Amino acid sequence: MHEAPPTPSPTSPAAPAEPLSHGLKQRHLTMLGLGGVIGAGLFVGSGAGIAVAGPAIVVSYLIAGALAMLVMRMLGEMSAAMPASGSFSVHAERALGRWAGFSVGWLYWFLLVVVLAVEATAAAQIAHGWVPGVEPWAWVLLFMVVFTVANLTAVKNFGEFEFWFASLKVGAIVAFLVLGGLAVFGLLPDTDPVGMTNLTGEGGFLPNGWSGVVSGVLTVVFAFGGLEVVTIAAAETDDPARAVGRAVRSAVVRILFFYVGSMLVIVTVLPWTAQQAGLSPYVKVLDAIGVPSAGQIMNIVVFVALLSALNANLYGSSRMIFSLAERGEAPRGLLKVSGGGEGSSGQPGGVPRRAVLASVAFGFVSVVLNLLWPDTVFLYMLNSVGAVLLFVWALIAASQLRLRARLEQEAPDALALRMWWFPYLTWVTLAGLLGVLLLMLTDDAARPQVLWSAGATALVLLVAVGREWRERRARRDPSALTDR
Numbered sequence: 001m002h003e004a005p006p007t008p009s010p011t012s013p014a015a016p017a018e019p020l021s022h023g024l025k026q027r028h029l030t031m032l033g034l035g036g037v038i039g040a041g042l043f044v045g046s047g048a049g050i051a052v053a054g055p056a057i058v059v060s061y062l063i064a065g066a067l068a069m070l071v072m073r074m075l076g077e078m079s080a081a082m083p084a085s086g087s088f089s090v091h092a093e094r095a096l097g098r099w100a101g102f103s104v105g106w107l108y109w110f111l112l113v114v115v116l117a118v119e120a121t122a123a124a125q126i127a128h129g130w131v132p133g134v135e136p137w138a139w140v141l142l143f144m145v146v147f148t149v150a151n152l153t154a155v156k157n158f159g160e161f162e163f164w165f166a167s168l169k170v171g172a173i174v175a176f177l178v179l180g181g182l183a184v185f186g187l188l189p190d191t192d193p194v195g196m197t198n199l200t201g202e203g204g205f206l207p208n209g210w211s212g213v214v215s216g217v218l219t220v221v222f223a224f225g226g227l228e229v230v231t232i233a234a235a236e237t238d239d240p241a242r243a244v245g246r247a248v249r250s251a252v253v254r255i256l257f258f259y260v261g262s263m264l265v266i267v268t269v270l271p272w273t274a275q276q277a278g279l280s281p282y283v284k285v286l287d288a289i290g291v292p293s294a295g296q297i298m299n300i301v302v303f304v305a306l307l308s309a310l311n312a313n314l315y316g317s318s319r320m321i322f323s324l325a326e327r328g329e330a331p332r333g334l335l336k337v338s339g340g341g342e343g344s345s346g347q348p349g350g351v352p353r354r355a356v357l358a359s360v361a362f363g364f365v366s367v368v369l370n371l372l373w374p375d376t377v378f379l380y381m382l383n384s385v386g387a388v389l390l391f392v393w394a395l396i397a398a399s400q401l402r403l404r405a406r407l408e409q410e411a412p413d414a415l416a417l418r419m420w421w422f423p424y425l426t427w428v429t430l431a432g433l434l435g436v437l438l439l440m441l442t443d444d445a446a447r448p449q450v451l452w453s454a455g456a457t458a459l460v461l462l463v464a465v466g467r468e469w470r471e472r473r474a475r476r477d478p479s480a481l482t483d484r
Helices: 026-035 046-081 088-096 098-130 136-152 155-184 209-224 229-236 240-269 281-288 294-326 353-372 377-384 388-410 424-442 447-476 478-483
Strands: none
Touching: 026 155, 026 229, 026 240, 046 088, 046 209, 046 229, 046 240, 046 281, 046 388, 046 424, 088 098, 088 294, 088 388, 098 136, 098 294, 098 353, 098 377, 098 388, 098 447, 136 155, 136 294, 136 353, 155 240, 155 281, 155 294, 209 240, 209 424, 229 240, 229 294, 240 281, 281 294, 294 353, 353 377, 377 447, 388 424, 388 447, 424 447
């Protein structure tokens, strides 16, 4: 282990130069922001939220979406002022110390490579249904190889994959909103206006009271995870500060519109009691309004959403571990990048291939564990990252509290994107995240995730603090280096 480099000033433009390419364009980043968070959690997982909250799932999504939007605004502010491939891990280090950057970076990396296994396995199950002759493990292998190759080549290949994946998802939701809106007003063939009947019937708008709304928040809040990758990717654009600002501004409101708008259409067209956990409410609505082969259409959309998330998670995990290596928090060998540049020749360059391979290697391990022991070993791993996203968001808010004050004093011009009503909304966000964690502790289904995630977080924090203690000891007594 080497001695820690001095933490750069939060306003210093002379942070260590990153040899990554600048192959991502604004359109890639904008569409990544719009589509990166639209996944199976929305298309399928929303059914569980409707089952517990009824029509009030709209309120649950508003609350969860507002939390996500506030976190993204804070993250966008810091990333526009101090763009870096490590994004919030770098911000946490600058604001709170090396222990924070180390902890949040490794926790987020672990989160991505574990969730990657869920996405690969779920996509393989859909593909196996289409082609039963090919075993699910073979599909998993194919997906992992394809996206590994895509991430090992020019970063613009990742951008293009995500651009078209996101375009399909956004297009599918827009079409759903249009068809659903027409059905609500009886403007489709063989449909009658439904009015507010389904919003007020079957127990009313709050059939399970406000406790149902709270349960709905716990069910849907994690569906907003994934927006963070936008700020990681911004470091590989020509103008990171401007790119991330535009992407965050365009993404948060539109995503909130897609989520809340979709839920409003679903609970208006059909009674909430018609929905079932584990079944896509989108399929139910499309079947009800007479769209042929609705199930297969949504299977295709969910399949694309899963592959999109797999691709984005592999990219995000590789850049996070690269950033950790750059700051001495991961093996230095992961800093090796491909050469050649990405100029007019189109040759790939500036790609952290060892970081990609390290991430995909652990991703393969996770997939094998998911295929062999989905209800034991892998379940424990999944629970250990179940609430990590909330911990990451809380550290983003804490970092923004510290860095905003310092930026206003040292470099106010760097604040191209500002958090609303600072610091009040930042404190409200922190209180909201703490409230969600406390509510999860009272929920029998969610409690294991909080406890296992808290254990994983405590372990990483223990390692981080231990490293800092050893480095301080080594600085006081250089002979201690011989022990290391």
